[in-house]
Amino acid sequence: MKAIVYHKYGPPDVLEFTEIEKPIPEDNQVLVKIHAASVNYGNLVLLKGEPFLARFVFGLLKPKYSIPGGDIAGRVEAVGKDVMQFQPGDEVFGDLSRCGWGGFAEYVSVPENALALKPANLSFEEAAAVPMAAVTALQALRDKGKIQPGQKVLINGASGGVGTFAVQIAKSFGAEVTAVCSTRNLTIVRSIGADHAIDYTKEDFTRKAQSYDLILAANGYQPISAYKRLLSTNGNYVMVGGSGAQMFQAMALGPWISMTGSKKMGNILQRQNQKDLIFMKEILESGKVKPVIDRSYKLSEVPEAFRYFAEGHAQGKVVITM
CATH class of the missing domain: 3.90.180.10 (Medium-chain alcohol dehydrogenases, catalytic domain)
Known part of the structure; x- marks a missing residue:
């Protein structure tokens, strides 16, 4: 072969x-x-x-x-x-x-x-x-992020492999989704259901007044302190990708921040799981995710x-x- x-x-x-x-x-x-x-x-x-x-x-x-x-x-x-x-x-x-x-x-x-x-x-x-991208998004949002209907969810890196699934999976759980991406990708994230889209080349989303119940970082290079400011009380931040510095801060500082306050900050490594693959099969067949x-x-x-x-x-x- x-x-x-x-x-x-x-x-x-x-x-x-x-x-x-x-x-x-x-x-x-x-x-x-x-x-x-x-x-x-x-x-x-x-x-x-x-x-x-x-x-x-x-x-x-x-x-x-x-x-x-x-x-x-x-x-x-x-x-x-x-x-x-x-x-x-x-x-x-x-x-x-x-x-x-x-x-x-x-x-x-x-x-x-x-x-x-x-x-x-x-x-x-x-x-x-x-398989890998969708299950990563699912495990980050559902298992680590504890997503709930009606929550405000921010996804940084929304136009990539994990991000495009994350936008749609979050919507399927009943969340209000804000997608962060570049200018060329605004149409894509809106077409897959994002309620709001922020062009990071034109505005710094970390300086906006809006707070979020759940943040998923699939790309980018923002410091963990910036993400912490954006979280609502008892909010969750989950890192699944991005720059080396962003990954290091989530792994090194996230546990300490989580232990000393109400905001939970950390990362997740996707694990192959047949049950999650079957879950994705069902949600894909329902048409909620593509x-x-x-x-x-x-x-x-x-x-x-x-x-x-x-x-x-x-x-x-x-x-x-x-």
């Missing part, structure tokens, strides 16, 4: 499009013929081995996993004898980040709990855009897709088609 492989950390140039052996599923695995995959921030960490602490998970001196790619959508080709949830022919989507990655290939063998049945109303390309796709690339063009994604200007998700 054809696949993207790499054997050392570095820029997209280290990625190689080549032929390798097609996997054979073990007794507890599902063999999936992949129709589409997508690019996430985790893929960049896997590629570059940065930040350095990630190497204690992905391999200290060289990558532990030779095929990157976390999000997939495709069709089940075969199942091991112990697999109970799927059968050949099922259309599925999933997150491979907890089971060896391997999404940038024509086939992959994975445990069944990494997959769910694909939303019936989505194409393979649309479904591949969902993937936003910026660009599609062929499997052989994955290095180019990485270069574009690393620029940080993608509107929604970058998808790979097989």
Whole structure:
């Protein structure tokens, strides 16, 4: 089969499009013929081995996993004898980040709990855009942020992969959503349901008088003190991305701020979870949430897709088609 492989950390140039052996599923695995995959921030960490602490998970001196790619959508080709949830022919989507990655290939063998049945109303390309980004937004808003109907929610980085899902998921929970993005993305965030949109190139949202019950930072570089000022009493701030400084402050100062006052400030690392994937399937089929796709690339063009994604200007998700 054809696949993207790499054997050392570095820029997209280290990625190689080549032929390798097609996997054979073990007794507890599902063999999936992949129709589409997508690019996430985790893929960049896997590629570059940065930040350095990630190497204690992905391999200290060289990558532990030779095929990157976390999000997939495709069709089940075969199942091991112990697999109970799927059968050949099922259309599925999933997150491979907890089971060896391997999404940038024509086939992959994975445990069944990494997959769910694909939303019936989505194409393979649309479904591949969902797992990591949507579940990150869901876990940040629902589990960490404790979102409630009627709350005022601010999403910084609302036009990216996580942000576009966060806007829609927050709306599905009955929140009033303010989206922060650049001028070119105002139309997109409004089209997916944002009640208010702030153009950060024209105004500093951290200096506005409005307060918010929940803030999700999916991008940006604002200090944690600025976010704290924006929170209402008993408000929650959740960091899922952004600059290195923003991440460091959320992890280092967030717990201390949370212990010394009524405002809760912290971060969340998305964890692959089949129940959350099934939850997203249902909400996608209801029409309350839809993937936003910026660009599609062929499997052989994955290095180019990485270069574009690393620029940080993608509107929604970058998808790979097989």
